[in-house]
Amino acid sequence: MTGLSEDPAVEADRYRAAIEMAVYAEAHGVQTVNLEEHHCADNGWLPAPLTLAAMIIARTKRVRVNVGALLVTLYDPIRLAEDIAILDLVGGGRFSFVAGLGYRPLEYHATGRSWADRGQLMDECLETLLQAWSGKPFEYRGKTLRVTPSPVSRPHPFFMVGGMSPVAARRAARFGLPFHPPTERPDLEEIYRDELARQGKQGLYVSPGKGNTMLIVDEDPHAAWPELAPYFLRELQEYSSWKQEGVPRPGEDEVHSVEDLREQGRFTILNAADFRLRFQGPEAGSAVVHPLAGGIPIDRGWEILERFCEALA
Structure with missing residues (x-):
């Protein structure tokens, strides 16, 4: 969602309206509420999708709440695993997301992350999320951790890896995760499936919805x-x-x-x-x-x- 007002009261009304609209949409047959993530936008584009997702999940019973894309490289991976686990528990498995890198160096600067290291950050985040949601102890930066509570979804909350590059397609395959480019890319689907075969893993290629306007x-x-x-x-x-x-x-x-x-x-x-x-x-x-x-x-x-x-x- 976006807004144009500098008045906090007006922005507050828009966020409250968005939550009420989600409740109404669920009651009238809408299957998914989709949120996005952007930072330092002049038009106030939603910067806190997990917060808004939690509010919507708390007010609804059936509708899926998806963040597409969640810029996972901008988060501490342990805190992100914990936050999503709670969303998954409260929502009964209704929360999902597309793990994205983003495309704005400014967002990395604003959150104290390295744009140059974004690929490495993504690899670390994906590995940490999967280990954290296993419920088992694992090694994290030289210490043994066990993240609690565990999510209700098994083996983990549903998410896909986003991206528009061969690197993104291969990364998704390497982790055995679904791959979801934002546009039709048969070339990336082929790369993804080839890498799945090379890794001996199964996956899921999710193309953009037909007529997704x-x-x-x-x-x-x-x-x-x-x-x-x-x-x-x-x-x-x-x-x-x-x-x-x-x-x-x-x-x-x-x-x-x-x-x-x-x-x-x-x-x-x-x-x-x-x-x-x-x-x-x-x-x-x-x-x-x-x-x-x-x-x-x-x-x-x-x-x-x-x-x-x-x-x-």
């Missing part, structure tokens, strides 16, 4: 586009401003206008009838709604969510 349901899409496009543009322009040479990311196309936005396809506005036609049948893919994108006012966000849920029914 941000959907708005509105009975007058023509009128909704100029109303909502400025919020979409603010969010995408903030994202594009973080581009780093040589660091692959999804959705790198720059957008400057409503026309660019519509052509890119990251956001789609449909009326209810067209929405139902698009998402009928087992091959329809995932329908994703982002009701607070780019600082969309809370009242308008509720309208967006309610219409989306009505169309799902």
